[in-house]
Amino acid sequence: EADIYQTPRYLVIGTGKKITLECSQTMGHDKMYWYQQDPGMELHLIHYSYGVNSTEKGDLSSESTVSRIRTEHFPLTLESARPSHTSQYLCASGRGQGKETQYFGPGTRLLVL
Amino acid sequence: GDSVTQMEGPVTLSEEAFLTINCTYTATGYPSLFWYVQYPGEGLQLLLKATKADDKGSNKGFEATYRKETTSFHLEKGSVQVSDSAVYFCALREANAGKSTFGDGTTLTVKP
Numbered sequence: 179e180a181d182i183y184q185t186p187r188y189l190v191i192g193t194g195k196k197i198t199l200e201c202s203q204t205m206g207h208d209k210m211y212w213y214q215q216d217p218g219m220e221l222h223l224i225h226y227s228y229g230v231n232s233t234e235k236g237d238l239s240s241e242s243t244v245s246r247i248r249t250e251h252f253p254l255t256l257e258s259a260r261p262s263h264t265s266q267y268l269c270a271s272g273r274g275q276g277k278e279t280q281y282f283g284p285g286t287r288l289l290v291l
Numbered sequence: 292g293d294s295v296t297q298m299e300g301p302v303t304l305s306e307e308a309f310l311t312i313n314c315t316y317t318a319t320g321y322p323s324l325f326w327y328v329q330y331p332g333e334g335l336q337l338l339l340k341a342t343k344a345d346d347k348g349s350n351k352g353f354e355a356t357y358r359k360e361t362t363s364f365h366l367e368k369g370s371v372q373v374s375d376s377a378v379y380f381c382a383l384r385e386a387n388a389g390k391s392t393f394g395d396g397t398t399l400t401v402k403p
Contacts, residue, residue: 221335221380221393268335280384280391282327282335 181205184269184283191259192291199254199286201269210252211280213268214238221268227252259290293318297381297394304371304401312366312397314355314381322383324348324357324364325391329378338366338379371401 182203191197201210212225213236223236227246241263242256252271256263269283298313316324326338326348339348344359353368364381381394 221396223391270335281337 182269182271182281182283184267184286186286187284188287188289190289190291193258193260195259197256197259197288199267199269199288201252201254201283202250203252203271203281203283204250205271205273205281206249207271207273207281208249209272210246211270211272212236212242212244212252212254213270214240215266215268215285225254259288261290264288264290293322293383293385293392295381295383295392295394297379297397299395299397301398301400304399306373306401306403307370308401310366310368310371310375310399312379312381312399314364314366314394316362316364316381316383316392318362318383318385320385322385324355325382325384326353326355326364326366327380327382327393329380329396331377335380371399373401373403375399376401 185200208229210227213221214224215221222238224238224240225236225244227233230246233244233246242254244254246252266285266287268285270280272280294317296315323342325340327335328338329335339350341348341357344357347356355364355366378396378398380396382391384391
């Protein structure tokens with residue numbers, strides 16, 4: 179059973195607010211990822227990390243930022259939320275050795291009004 | 292670059308029907324192949340995987356065989372249930388890649 183958690187599960191917020199989506203895993207995985215997924219659409223990678231103090235941007239340009247100060251924690255921050263940020267955000271982790279499986283969190287559904 | 296092409300959906304079947312969702316890929320190396328499932332309102336879950344040619348992944352009655360000669364990883368189930376209704380994603384991951392490559396997803400609806 180994979181232990182990867184995301185909070186909040188659902189968030190409704192007004193335009194211009196700063197938000198942080200939390201993601202944590204207790205498996206000691208080196209690699210962590212953030213994906214964005216709109217309803218009925220494919221996943222898009224927006225950020226990933228190979229380990230502590232390592233962050234990279236993914237395929238889809240995003241106005242969000244991430245940090246990796248601790249192995250188990252990979253928060254995503256939007257400094258000023260806009261309606262175009264409304265989406266589902268999925269966090270994942272993997273051990274990072276060769277062709278590993280990614281384990282996904284339950285996701286955060288964000289609605290910006 | 293790597294890519295994954297999935298059968299377009301949505302797919303609607305009656306209960307106990309046979310399911311096939313096609314998936315083909317292009318990759319520069321020898322990737323691992325995965326099928327993920329997303330049930331309504333939930334995050335992605337790994338359904339099955341195969342790490343080398345001719346491997347067969349299986350779980351919950353679903354199967355997929357890694358076919359290097361046809362670069363395919365088609366998902367099959369002999370008898371679907373209403374509870375199998377979900378979105379299915381085919382994905383690949385190269386050995387030294389920083390990320391996985393996903394298909395667009397195929398929505399399956401099973402009717403009683």
